[in-house]
Amino acid sequence: MKKTGASRFLKPLDFVAAAGVLLAALLAALPIIFADSHDYAVILYDGAKLTVPLDEPREYQINSNGYTLIVEVADGGISVISSDCPDKICTDTPPLRRAGMSIVCLPARVVVYIEGGADSDAIAG
Numbered sequence: 001m002k003k004t005g006a007s008r009f010l011k012p013l014d015f016v017a018a019a020g021v022l023l024a025a026l027l028a029a030l031p032i033i034f035a036d037s038h039d040y041a042v043i044l045y046d047g048a049k050l051t052v053p054l055d056e057p058r059e060y061q062i063n064s065n066g067y068t069l070i071v072e073v074a075d076g077g078i079s080v081i082s083s084d085c086p087d088k089i090c091t092d093t094p095p096l097r098r099a100g101m102s103i104v105c106l107p108a109r110v111v112v113y114i115e116g117g118a119d120s121d122a123i124a125g
Contacts, residue, residue, distance in 0.1 A: 039099060041078040043071060044111040054078060054114070067108035078112060080105065 077095030
């Protein structure tokens with residue numbers, strides 16, 4: 001009896017098609033892989049807005065609503081390393097490293113968040 005229909009083995013054009021799909025995926029990912037991140041942090045307190053670059057290690061003392069917070073920029077992230085607020089939730093939050101992340105200290109009325117960069121562009125599409 002003669003077999004009809006497609007063969008169960010891959011044909012040379014199948015490999016060409018697979019290589020084309022992989023190449024298209026790589027080309028689509030290149031802007032994300034090699035994007036120059038321009039992330040920065042924003043610290044909101046007492047009606048003020050402080051924009052902080054994440055590529056310059058530094059500490060900032062923030063006095064707000066009767067409390068003092070020490071905000072540290074290190075290793076491309078930002079965190080609250082010290083606060084005299086009563087609950088200390090802000091100091092327990094791990095360092096922020098991606099756009100969209102935030103730290104909030106309710107007693108001091110301080111908000112720290114990250115804006116910009118490749119992460120926010122990739123999410124927005």
